[in-house]
Amino acid sequence: MRKYEKSSKGEMASAMKKIIEYMKGSVGIVAVALVLAALGAVLTIIGPDKVGEITDLIADGLMTGIDLKAVARVGIFLGAIYISSSLFTFIQQYIMATVTLKMSYRMRSDLSRKINCVPQKYFNSHSQGDILSRITNDVSTLQQGLTNSLPTIISAAAQFVGCLIMMFVTEWRLALISLFITFFGLFLIVFIMSKSQKFFLDRQESLGKLNGYVEEMYSGHEVVRISRGADNVKKHFGGLNEAVYNANWKSQFLSGIMQPLMNVIGNLAYVAVCVFGSMLALNGTITFGVIISFILYVRLFTSPLGQIAQGMTNMQTASASAQRIFDFIESEELPDESDKSSEMPEVKGNVSFENVRFSYPDTPDKVIIKNFSAEVKAGQKVAIVGPTGAGKTTMVNLLMRFFEITVEVSP
Template identity: 60%
Template sequence: MAMGPMGGRGMRPAEKSKRGLRGVQLELFSYSERIKLPMLIALVLAAAGAVLTILGPNQLSKITNLISDSLMGEIDLAAIGRVAGVLLGIYALSALLTYIEHYIMATVTLGLSKQMRRDLCAKINRVPMSCFNRIAHGDILSRVTNDVSTLQQALSNSLPSMISAVAQLTGCVIMMFVTEWRMALAAIAATMIGFVFMFLIMKRSQKYFVDRQESLGTLNGYIEEMYSGHDVVRISRANDRIKETFRGMNRAVYEANRKSQFLSGIMQPLMNVIGNLGYVAVCVLGAALVMNGSIKFGVITAFILYVRLFTSPLTTIAQGMTQLQSAAAAGDRVFDFLQEPELPDESKNLPAPQPVRGEIEFDHVRFSYPDHPEKTIIHDFSAHVAPGQKVAIVGPTGAGKTTMVNLLMRFYDLDGGDIRIDGISTKDMSREEVHGLFGMVLQDTWMFEGTVRENLVYNRTGVSDETLERACRACGIYHFIETLPHGFDTVLRENVAISAGQKQLFTIARAMVQNSPMLILDEATSSVDTRTELLTQRAMDTLTEHRTSFVIAHRLSTIKNADLILVMKDGDIIEQGTHESLLAAGGFYADLYNSQFEQAS
């Protein structure tokens, strides 16, 4: 796998899709059928509210004419009051419809974003492990958080505003032509110039909105990767190089934001200028028409409001298109991940054998990672493990030890051969069934913010304090837990100092509490000192008693009492037997063991 900056795994975001804005909209409606009707109702209400708004200038024109006609006589206050009442009713109904529309859209889009995050979370558990070798973890997190939020905000705010703007724009055009066609032509001619510039800017800026979402996802992935290995970065004195790489990625985010925001930011002042030109055209032409008696003064008042109501939707549409462009880029990334190939349906697979005896057969196993099918990792692996045996897998780095465990757990599917548990092929069992058969203690410890008890009984119920105490005493951490302020109920936060070795012992105790019928220990004693290792080794012996267990270890001194030692090299078993028999054979294992003994000396 290609190495990324600072030795990272070189994971990259998924390739850009070519859906575009319309494609994302179609994808969105096919994704959730339930949003169609509420969104349609909300958009109709938005359009109705906009139509009511454009009826206002006509009523104001009547009021202006009533006042201007009465300048030389008595003003008809009753008539003005009637018209004002109608005007007030129109604006109140428009405001009510707009409020209902906003409420519906907020409810629908928040529910949609909740559904998307839930589906993304579920999707993470359904995609094959190879997906995470291709897409950075931080990039996936960015899709779950940033991209879903961007999509939700655009749908909630921009889409109704744009529908309302289109309705208002259309209504204004109709009302202007009904009121005075010559002034309507002048106002439209002045403002239509803005449309041309708006679409030219939109066409040019779309790619920058896509780049913004992609570069932000890449930056999130890099930050997550570097901060998870912060200790290594500091020890390696790689801060300057990290900063340089970060500056480059940060610069890419800045440039994408700058270009997209600069181009979209031009729209607002542009529409203001166009709107002012519309005012000038209406006032000049209207004054000439009033002077020759073609129209009344109230028409100019109405048209000044019409121009404002006509240019305002153009600005709203321009801003809405800017947000929808961001939403299209975000939605593209969300749907790309939701459409990643999934693991096959396993609902009809066989159940795990009951009771579990723990007999395991590796039958001519072959495997290569999906991203590199040309590079075979496991060539022809065959071995038989009897129930209750403790099997040690040893060999140099890259021999395929951890890969074999991953295949046993069905994290990946085989290229050839078979693995059988109690005579049942793991391919015929669901992955969850296989996972439930094994307890695992990995080299990389994992603890979350919660109580000591919650960390130990993770995902199990009905675990008694006696069971917890017995497991913790066996692993040598019971005294440490007693020193904590609240014992098993102490919340593990950053202020609770836990060493790497203690974290390792916690994970071993967790495996004891889980009490699975089979066990996998991947470098389980790598983070403990020699004294603790002896205690841990005794705990391991107790834990593995009467259980089929697989132990991956570089310290060969820890697997002397294994029932079977499998020596791997370049993806094949080259030797197998007990510790004594392999030493007596004087082969590869003996060389490994003697070299470690010499180093220790």
């Protein structure tokens, strides 16, 4: 896990690039969904301006009579905007859900194929539970992150930029006040996110280790009981569980304070708009409708920052899962030795080991088998016995070509 901490931003960018390459056949339709998400957000920006227009129509007509037809026209236009925005959002969510579910289906198929292609040494360095966690938990996390977080970030960014423009068009002085307060909160969010990425990566790996250990202990439950190793198992499980707990609370704590922080920033912006807006209204510089519009704009302006922060948090988790998935997909495969095969018309079925010397790839200095020779004739039944560590399993692995011979000594 520590290898991710050196360059978490680079790893995240690399993971996202690999996801784009993996989804290259669906990039067009995903782009359409993201455009619809942006359009849906932009349409909602028009709403506060129209609400302010209705407010001015009502305020101007209190003494002379309210123009109900004008209010109705603006109201119908406002309703059409909101309906169109909801329709665009629905279509975008449907497209993203369809595309990402197909992606997760294909990814699990690729992972299932990969399991049959990786050498035995990969399973020696990674537990079965960790590999299962990549296929189930990490793929689901990645799929949910792309389905929910990516469109949210795009629409929130479009809403943020659109609100910023409309705020300056409506009243530039109130816009500057709101902007100063909001960007102070944005600076805090960026700082928090820069510190939280490593904890999301830690969470995914520690969860994989815990799943792997639980799977192994349940599979060997009888062996644990017979060997009276329950206390050691509990102690080791407690350490793994504590690692998951620490990574979870740190990542969730840092991500959880983003939304309350933006709520505080938004409330400060509300107060500033009400105070300075009232002063401008008393001077006759702006109308009451402008204050109403600006209050709505402040809400639309600060909420995207919270959505972006939450979306980036989820994308951090998704990128951590993507790194683990692609680490497995891109791992070394068994060599293709189809060109080395040859027809053997007179196979007798004899098995022969001649002066074999072998050590595992991850521990080359620890020799398991030293100058071993054995011959088994066809039809013979042979039992392989010996103490733990004698090399019984290694002999079978070599016979099944799970490992290649590292050193062959001529007789």
